[in-house]
Amino acid sequence: xxxxxxxxxxxxxxxxxxxxxxxxxxxxxxxxxxxxxxxxxxxxxxxxxxxxxxxxxxxxxxxxxxxxxxxxxxxxxxxxxxxxxxxxxxxxxxxxxxxxxxxxxxxxxxxxxxxxxxxxxxxxxxxxxxxxxxxxxxxxxxxxxxxxxxxxxxxxxxxxxxxxxxxxxxxxxxxxxxxxxxxxxxxxxxxxxxxxxxxxxxxxxxxxxxxxxxxxxxxxxxxxxxxxxxxxxxxxxxxxxxxxxxxxxxxxxxxxxxxxxxxxxxxxxxxxxxxxxxxxxxxxxxxxxxxxxxxxxxxxxxxxxxxxxxxxxxxxxxxxxxxxxxxxxxxxxxxxxxxxxxxxxxxxxxxxxxxxxxxxxxxxxxxxxxxxxxxxxxxxxxxxxxxxxxxxxxxxxxxxxxxxxxxxxxxxxxxxxxxxxxxxxxxxxxxxxxxxxxxxxxxxxxxxxxxxxxxxxxxxxxxxxxxxxxxxxxxxxxxxxxxxxxxxxxxxxxxxxxxxxxxxxxxxxxx
Amino acid sequence: xxxxxxxxxxxxxxxxxxxxxxxxxxxxxxxxxxxxxxxxxxxxxxxxxxxxxxxxxxxxxxxxxxxxxxxxxxxxxxxxxxxxxxxxxxxxxxxxxxxxxxxxxxxxxxxxxxxxxxxxxxxxxxxxxxxxxxxxxxxxxxxxxxxxxxxxxxxxxxxxxxxxxxxxxxxxxxxxxxxxxxxxxxxxxxxxxxxxxxxxxxxxxxxxxxxxxxxxxxxxxxxxxxxxxxxxxxxxxxxxxxxxxxxxxxxxxxxxxxxxxxxxxxxxxxxxxxxxxxxxxxxxxxxxxxxxxxxxxxxxxxxxxxxxxxxxxxxxxxxxxxxxxx
Numbered sequence: 001x002x003x004x005x006x007x008x009x010x011x012x013x014x015x016x017x018x019x020x021x022x023x024x025x026x027x028x029x030x031x032x033x034x035x036x037x038x039x040x041x042x043x044x045x046x047x048x049x050x051x052x053x054x055x056x057x058x059x060x061x062x063x064x065x066x067x068x069x070x071x072x073x074x075x076x077x078x079x080x081x082x083x084x085x086x087x088x089x090x091x092x093x094x095x096x097x098x099x100x101x102x103x104x105x106x107x108x109x110x111x112x113x114x115x116x117x118x119x120x121x122x123x124x125x126x127x128x129x130x131x132x133x134x135x136x137x138x139x140x141x142x143x144x145x146x147x148x149x150x151x152x153x154x155x156x157x158x159x160x161x162x163x164x165x166x167x168x169x170x171x172x173x174x175x176x177x178x179x180x181x182x183x184x185x186x187x188x189x190x191x192x193x194x195x196x197x198x199x200x201x202x203x204x205x206x207x208x209x210x211x212x213x214x215x216x217x218x219x220x221x222x223x224x225x226x227x228x229x230x231x232x233x234x235x236x237x238x239x240x241x242x243x244x245x246x247x248x249x250x251x252x253x254x255x256x257x258x259x260x261x262x263x264x265x266x267x268x269x270x271x272x273x274x275x276x277x278x279x280x281x282x283x284x285x286x287x288x289x290x291x292x293x294x295x296x297x298x299x300x301x302x303x304x305x306x307x308x309x310x311x312x313x314x315x316x317x318x319x320x321x322x323x324x325x326x327x328x329x330x331x332x333x334x335x336x337x338x339x340x341x342x343x344x345x346x347x348x349x350x351x352x353x354x355x356x357x358x359x360x361x362x363x364x365x366x367x368x369x370x371x372x373x374x375x376x377x378x379x380x381x382x383x384x385x386x387x388x389x390x391x392x393x394x395x396x397x398x399x400x401x402x403x404x405x406x407x408x409x410x411x412x413x414x415x416x417x418x419x420x421x422x423x424x425x426x427x428x429x430x431x432x433x434x435x436x437x438x439x440x441x442x443x444x445x446x447x448x449x450x451x452x453x454x455x456x457x458x459x460x461x462x463x464x465x466x467x468x469x470x471x472x473x474x475x476x477x478x479x480x481x482x483x484x485x486x487x488x489x490x491x492x493x494x495x496x497x498x499x500x501x502x503x504x505x506x507x508x509x510x511x
Numbered sequence: 512x513x514x515x516x517x518x519x520x521x522x523x524x525x526x527x528x529x530x531x532x533x534x535x536x537x538x539x540x541x542x543x544x545x546x547x548x549x550x551x552x553x554x555x556x557x558x559x560x561x562x563x564x565x566x567x568x569x570x571x572x573x574x575x576x577x578x579x580x581x582x583x584x585x586x587x588x589x590x591x592x593x594x595x596x597x598x599x600x601x602x603x604x605x606x607x608x609x610x611x612x613x614x615x616x617x618x619x620x621x622x623x624x625x626x627x628x629x630x631x632x633x634x635x636x637x638x639x640x641x642x643x644x645x646x647x648x649x650x651x652x653x654x655x656x657x658x659x660x661x662x663x664x665x666x667x668x669x670x671x672x673x674x675x676x677x678x679x680x681x682x683x684x685x686x687x688x689x690x691x692x693x694x695x696x697x698x699x700x701x702x703x704x705x706x707x708x709x710x711x712x713x714x715x716x717x718x719x720x721x722x723x724x725x726x727x728x729x730x731x732x733x734x735x736x737x738x739x740x741x742x743x744x745x746x747x748x749x750x751x752x753x754x755x756x757x758x759x760x761x762x763x764x765x766x767x768x769x770x771x772x773x774x775x776x777x778x779x780x781x782x783x784x785x786x787x788x789x790x791x792x793x794x795x796x797x798x799x800x801x802x803x804x805x806x807x808x809x810x811x812x813x814x815x816x817x818x819x820x821x822x823x824x825x826x827x828x829x830x831x832x833x834x835x836x837x
Contacts, residue, residue, distance in 0.1 A: 351772070353705040372695070373694060
């Protein structure tokens, strides 16, 4: 850590009072962010704090509803991503946006390749310039290499070379180390130092506290779309940063529940997968809501997919009601009483083209058919029962599901799963991307399911939701269970600490 | 859905009627019941194959090997008949269906287990099947005088006023109508094509459903293979050359979405009948075969444009007041 005083030069880019609203959600509320030349600024915040929206505004993908962006003190507006690129702002994304089938040089210069006097691409000049850039950043490959032959770390290098090729003044790195090995991360740090030395302003987005404190000079903290604070890294401790991040107020109202958990329904012992997770052991009781918390990519969804038979664990045993059960396919999971509502709305979505009642009965088709033929009357009966239970509003159950509103389509999907009469329902990020009102309805409903004796596993990256809804929480980090927390241990700081792998426990300082 | 598809089928049915009226105004004999029965009989192979193709297209695949499958099965049936003239037709039928289904299963396994795009798989097997016909026949023809009377007579035998070939098509349509509407397999086909991801989470095995769709398509191609060779009383390498495209065209005209998940038995049958009427009517009124191709081609484009519009105008219903129509 190099101690820094207040930067001598004015910010290269400054965002002031930036506001961005999406239907039903205020993504950013009058935030400010300053990026200084030759300095790394870490943007810190929970999921949903507004980091991605900020990046998209800076790169011209979104236009802010209010506020000013200044470059060297002069206000600018980015009508298109090209305007942002012309202003010298470039981003290296979590999943690098490059073209696998092109060469490294073509990737670096796509869109602004040097031309011959006939207007054709000057291949020789392009490769010459690309080679020079690659040498500058110490890339271990040549400009003729096909991009698909490179690993993620080297693809990042290509993205960085591309940033240099357009003479970027501001480089945004959105979780660049998420998929890198330890050695590759070290090399990236060196490169960041090089970029700093060249006077680039760097915005570094990361969930990992060790790297924030290792390479950042300054920090800016957002929470729930609002600016919380900024300053020099040398002046702050990890604990103070965590406190700023998670805040104190949980102003959402969660349904009050009297946890009434019964016998063990599901027990998972030693689940492991060659590349995704290891040593996953937990149990789930009747009527319980079990939260799974962790950073994005901690392996929570992967464990759930193995539990649901989409992937196969390499080791481990799963017991349902005490009996060992082998789940090799989603169909077997549904038969065993486990259903999974995945995160991706498109994937969990209703099947457009089938009417409402057929969507609802699809996984229960075995119960509504006799001797291999479907009984439409029974299908209607089942569909009616569950659509009434969920207060589904439709003219007729025979109607195309595509004509329903989003909220009612979601009810169709939930009705579909409840109609299978499951024992365990896995909800993966059940409220991601929906407005506050709908969130409350989902929470209400989840509490009701649990009170009826259904066991719920809720994967969520939102701390208030995890704390407000769960009876117990399992925190995952890097594919393993980092902690199992319940009761008084369920505090934002504790969750973040375990999820991010902060080892210095100074709980008393925070309480 | 229940309202939309009958509308589409009514438009297509209307188009066929308009076509018949136009032809009848030039040559009244075309719409005589006897002649219409002939047109139907002539279109029967297309109807049968279109139903198999429909199942495949609904699961987001395509089967370009149907015509080659038909030709190979037809050749094998003819050669068996030459070698064993006494073999009952029922056995020949069983062999044809099983052989066709086996070829469909090859397509299905390649799509399911190796995840090769269906268009590539069936383009490959199409060529291979044609090649096998050449190998087993040495490129020679099996002619009518070599076939037994029972072999060639079966599809033409008249039963309740219609040839057996027509009855086979009718029975296939009825079976498919029930299969698509009233069996878990039919439902799975729509689900896989409509939203494969959601289908997986619902416990439907997408690859396996596609496999069975190819088996069904292959079995129908095999069945048609025998009927075709027996009806025309000849088998050679190139029979039904290019017929796979006509089959796909019948499905597309019939409103089967090439993107999967949308379509109906009625649509596939009407699509096939439309092409059958165009093919049979135009020569009668002295319109050149080139116009026939142009009309078929236009029908495909109009059908696709119409379906694309139907998909687009739907839009999303956001207004609460618009949520419950009627």
